Amino acid sequence: MKIKVRFILMCSMLLSLLLAPLAQVDAAPPGIHTNAVxxxxxxxxxxxxxxxxxxxxxxxxxxxxxxxxxxxxxxxxxxxxxxxxxxxxxxxxxxxxxxxxxxxxxxxxxxxxxxxxxxxxxxxxxxxxxxxxxxxxxxxxxxxxxxxxxxxxxxxxxxxxxxxxxxxxxxxxxxxxxxxxxxxxxxxxxxxxxxxxxxxxxxxxxxxxxxxxxxxxxxxxxxxxxxxxxxxxxxxxxxxxxxxxxxxxxxxxxxxxxxxxxxxxxxxxxxxFPLLTLVNKGDAVEGSTGVVGRTFSYPLAEGEAQLLTRKVTLADPATTSYRLGERGTIQYLLKNNLIQTIPIYDKTSPLLQVDSQSTFSFQKSEPYQATLLSHYGYVLRMLVRELFMISESEWAD
Incomplete structure (x- = not known):
């Protein structure tokens, strides 16, 4: 009888895991189907x-x-x-x-x-x-x-x-x-x-x-x-x-x-995937005398903003690029994957006036369907493993 109680409790625990939202893909977009090849x-x-x-x-x-x-x-x-x-x-x-x-x-x-x-x-x-x-x-x-x-x-x-x-x-x-x-x-x-x-x-x-x-x-x-x-x-x-x-x-x-x-x-x-403006051209860059060289917007699903990081790298004052007005770069990373690099310019640099380039990273988003299937597969494997750990004699109790 204890075995049956243990199995019921185990199933309840695994079911709660299955239905619980994933922390890393909180409120992830649902799957979508097309008729296309x-x-x-x-x-x-x-x-x-x-x-x-x-x-x-x-x-x-x-x-x-x-x-x-x-x-x-x-x-x-x-x-x-x-x-x-x-x-x-x-x-x-x-x-x-x-x-x-x-x-x-x-x-x-x-x-x-x-x-x-x-x-x-x-x-x-x-x-x-x-x-x-x-x-x-x-x-x-x-x-x-x-x-x-x-x-x-x-x-x-x-x-x-x-x-x-x-x-x-x-x-x-x-x-x-x-x-x-x-x-x-x-x-x-x-x-x-x-x-x-x-x-x-x-x-x-x-x-x-x-x-x-x-x-x-x-x-x-x-x-x-x-x-x-x-x-x-x-x-x-x-x-x-x-x-x-x-x-x-x-x-x-x-x-x-x-x-x-x-x-x-x-x-x-x-x-x-609403488009969110992460930084505007001309914004001051903390720890630098420069400003952001280009507006950068990026589509982010709910919960992805928490996975976004920013890295500022300042230019060496001894370099030619520094004398031309460059002050460094800002790198944006999503889940530790680089999605964009934005220049930092001196606020008086003519580069700030002409740089309107919007570069493509063509970074493919991690498929939510694959992430969810991975989670469900993990729970299913746990359930199957527990089932097979209970012997036929235990079931007969």
Missing amino acids: GASLIDVESGRILYSQKGDTPMRIASLTKIMTAIISIEQGNLNDKVKVTKTAFGKEGSSIYLKLGEEMRLHDMLYGLMLRSGNDAATAIAEHIGGSVDGFVYLMNEKAKMLGMDHSHFTNPSGLDEGEGHRSSPNDMAKLTAYALKNNVFQDIVSTKLKKVPNPNEAWDYSWLNKNKMLSLFEGADGVKTGYTKLAKRCLVSSASRNGHQLAVVTLNDPDDWGDHGRLLQYGFTY
Whole structure:
């Protein structure tokens, strides 16, 4: 009888452990499910990955490719240049804005056709204009991917058509690219546009392009970015939304319910990972004559602020950088992982006026689901061990 009492008490103790909140993930966000093969949710300002599902697995991305095509073109091209439609671009298979052979259009206007209507003819014409050839442009795409730390990506064309087997990216890589691109005002303006009219040299009426991205109408605060589909890639989508200065972006690859999943993921991010300003540009730094060189905001779940630490390192007065106005750095660490380094400047330094850079750490948050499963697994193992420690003869008592 004592054995049965002992077992009941042991079960009660383990049940209380199972139901008790974890101190290190107090009020942790709940798990969330998507229908996608791969998915990623990113905070645009900090680059923190808030949710990931097969995040580093290379997959087909269809016309999400055009995010890379657009940002390279914006950065390296002259938006007022005229782009000429060549034989290669004319009549390109798949989605099209139906450009005529030899037609010329401002690069800025053609980018709307690229992003709103996913014109493969526009993608090819733009690539030839910026890169000198499609191959030249593809080289630029892969170099840009390396620069952004897109380690699981390789581009073979500017459109995303299923040409060959090497054209791939991962959900997390596409999230990094999107967060980077959304910091460009021209890119942001284009992908947030619902309807664009552009002069048509071939007809008496203008081109009129309605954005294929339904999230712009389905979700409050939605402001981008790109749809995609091929027979092999299936439905792909990148969307973004902003609320009270906080912008998030979602990537899903091969997702039959992308509109629904994006709404849930965006709401999940806004609800459980609010953006908190940790330091403001110009704030005095204790123990230093310098001030903070850059405002830093970071998305933190409930309880994570307690796990945040700050380390101030002052510059050596004998160094050249000190004479130029640098006074050191502030490092922010979450769970002992570096998430950002902020410069400290002399309050009179011209560097303070020009430094507005916001760097990405792309620090993937520790998966709450994995932490919770680890805890439950531990409790389950304890229960099983205790069960097997009680012999059959003891049960017979």
